[in-house]
Amino acid sequence: NAGVTQTPKFQVLKTGQSMTLQCAQDMNHEYMSWYRQDPGMGLRLIHYSVGAGITDQGEVPNGYNVSRSTTEDFPLRLLSAAPSQTSVYFCASSYSREEKLFFGSGTQLSVL
Amino acid sequence: GENVEQHPSTLSVQEGDSAVIKCTYSDSASNYFPWYKQELGKRPQLIIDIRSNVGEKKDQRIAVTLNKTAKHFSLHITETQPEDSAVYFCALRSTGFQKLVFGTGTRLLVSP
Numbered sequence: 001n002a003g004v005t006q007t008p009k010f011q012v013l014k015t016g017q018s019m020t021l022q023c024a025q026d027m028n029h030e031y032m033s034w035y036r037q038d039p040g041m042g043l044r045l046i047h048y049s050v051g052a053g054i055t056d057q058g059e060v061p062n063g064y065n066v067s068r069s070t071t072e073d074f075p076l077r078l079l080s081a082a083p084s085q086t087s088v089y090f091c092a093s094s095y096s097r098e099e100k101l102f103f104g105s106g107t108q109l110s111v112l
Numbered sequence: 113g114e115n116v117e118q119h120p121s122t123l124s125v126q127e128g129d130s131a132v133i134k135c136t137y138s139d140s141a142s143n144y145f146p147w148y149k150q151e152l153g154k155r156p157q158l159i160i161d162i163r164s165n166v167g168e169k170k171d172q173r174i175a176v177t178l179n180k181t182a183k184h185f186s187l188h189i190t191e192t193q194p195e196d197s198a199v200y201f202c203a204l205r206s207t208g209f210q211k212l213v214f215g216t217g218t219r220l221l222v223s224p
Binding site for chain 2: 031033040041042043044045048050056058059090098100101103104105106
């Protein structure tokens with residue numbers, strides 16, 4: 001049981017490049033979400049999903065896309081990277097919306 | 113929608129002292145209030161949570177209190193130890209909303 005697995009751990013992009021952050025969980029959790037963490041701003045929700053085929057926007061969705069084709073995977077796509085997207089990204093999942101969130105180990109992204 | 117304010121942003125205490133972190137919210141429909149601890153370079157982890165039908169919950173040296181009338185909830189850590197040093201985040205979820213919104217975090221430093 002690996003829990004929530006995020007890849008890559010570190011990534012450097014140039015402005016305008018696109019990439020996908022991968023997130024997978026093996027706990028059969030219905031709820032999955034992506035957060036970004038910036039100094040002094042806490043954890044801000046980007047997108048979330050309550051099940052396969054269902055996604056919705058969080059607080060800061062602009063510049064990001066998500067999809068949920070399976071229960072296990074919830075990738076986050078950066079369409080055209082900008083320096084403002086430099087951050088630490090966490091994927092998290094839970095069995096239901098009122099159960100505790102399990103976080104991945106995070107991805108540190110730098111956009112130059 | 114949900115909004116949560118967390119204070120203080122930093123808190124320094126001596127080992128053995130108590131620490132209190134407070135969060136206030138505006139949405140009276142909020143019904144789930146977890147607290148997460150994040151050690152340096154690590155992922156956030158749930159340490160305690162409370163639901164709106166309960167006023168207080170304890171787990172060893174940690175307790176959470178909820179005042180629904182005043183719309184605030186607090187984390188209490190007694191007999192603090194150096195290993196309690198971390199960033200603590202409050203969070204909340206409202207009835208009918210699928211997303212968990214976090215506070216901006218409190219950096220707790222416990223000095224030996």
